[in-house]
Amino acid sequence: MNELKFLEAIGKIDGDLIKEADIEQKKTFPKRKIYAFGSAAAVAAVAFGSVLLFNSYGQSGSVVDNSIIQPNNNGENSHTVNSVFPVSSAEESKQDSRGLNSDNSKTENSKDESVNDVSKQTSTDTSSQNISSAPADNSIPQITESQTEHNPNTQSTKYYYQPFSAKIVPGSKSFGGDGFGEEELHHIDVRTSEGFYEQLALDEYASNGISSTVSKTDFGEYIGKIIEVDNSYEYHGNAAESQEPTLAGADVYYYAPKGNNKAFIIVQQNDQCSIFFANEINTSEGFKKGFLFFNVQGAEDIMSVEYQKRIPDSDGKMILSEQNVITDSTAIKDFYDLVCQLKPEDYSGLPEFAATPLWYIEAWDKYKANPDAFVMEDYSVIITLKDGTVLREIRYQPFLANGYVENMQELTPEQNSTLKNLLK
């Protein structure tokens, strides 16, 4: 099975990448599996504990929990097990015989329900039909079809914000694109000629400067109706398209409060609306053009530049060592001017069957051959605009060759030095 071979190949990636993602495991008892339970010591301890417990129960007439088992002598993992002891049927029904907490099942949409809009009431089951019910207030004038078709700039209190539910079948490849794993939560996206937009969760509206209630002024320039395609990650040339079948026929508009910032769109279907967002700056033609998508005409449109610097700890794991938000306008201007100077990587000049610039590969090889000779620093830069839009995670690694900014050609020594000094 090639998939398993591929997973095997993933098992052979560079060790520092594996280490970077390592997480200190908490000392919790695995809920579904009991490991190394068959040792004689554990069995004896359970039997001993049961006797003690029985005696306790018999003497007091009440339930006593004497079930903690001490670790065995060689320091192997200890396991906490509740002995089974006589209880009333009511008590028994509350208890797992292993004394473990029951695993509370989660609904898939627990986060999406956190922002409440008094005008919305919907089902939140991602596997169910997308249901929209009318809000409580029925005093709004009826809206005619012609008004809603391409211009819902009417009294729109019947509209409400609620993310659309996905209907793509788990594990299905019938749509030609991504096959979702059964447990993988479905997400919905829309592509236009301008970008690839992902649905924003309601609890992210506020942080992106989006109101939780629909107002008529939210609907900006009309983009088009969504055409269903097999894969919304690749562009098929429609004004608006999506692989999610339930969105077929929905109307798409730019989100007017953001002005010429094209990163936000509203998708409207019947009374239900949802905001979709393109938050990755496309630097394939440079930062200046990438910024224009978000209507950043100059440094004056940027509110802050936040950076997080990570360095390896003694075990080699990357830890956050420094974090700062730059709000000084001069510093922001210097940052803007510098990144706009950077040249985008020219992938067309690469040899056939190469996706990575040679200088980048050689820089990493040099580092891996002698890591002690380098000061490894990994910067994540987050830019917040004055209209509230947050552009995420531009990467900067000053230690690679003369400096690496994601998707850009190698920096010059002067650019590297200036950028590093700016991010302090």
Add this chain to the structure above:
Amino acid sequence: MDDASIIELFRQRDETAISEIKQKYDRICFYIAGNILSQREDVEECVNSAYYEIWNSIPPNIPKDLKTYLYCIVRNIAIKKLQYNSAEKRNPKFTVSIDEIAECVPSGEDIYDDGLSEAISRFLRSQSEKHRKVFIRRYFYGDTTSKIAEYYGMNEKTVATYLFRTRKKLKEFLQKEGYDYE
């Protein structure tokens, strides 16, 4: 005991190296293997095989990072066991759905050499730290999306989105590197 001392015990062929490494890493080894294999017996066998393999490989190998070295051994044994179980239709289980990763898998049988792993490493280095970590937690460590969300304080849907984006980009990257997709 620190890793350097444990490695020294291996070098001296001192069998207490095994008990030391078990004491330190048994839990995580069972965790990794348990994410891949469903049967307790298989998990135990996998972890014990890993200790046997590490005993036989150190020396001559002297890993710079004992923990990661051990993780890779455990995981690879578990994947091989899963392949065996899948072939024999014996309770295959991996928290990661095979369909999920299928679109990234290049076609061809003779491509699964170190070159592919190196390409994947290069790709991952070009991703943001969070995207990279989420990807590795999912496809190396075998964590569920809910577990990843819990580890990184993320919304579960965001985890799914990160995985989706990274898989797409990985496929594009591997295509550019010359891997075929039917």
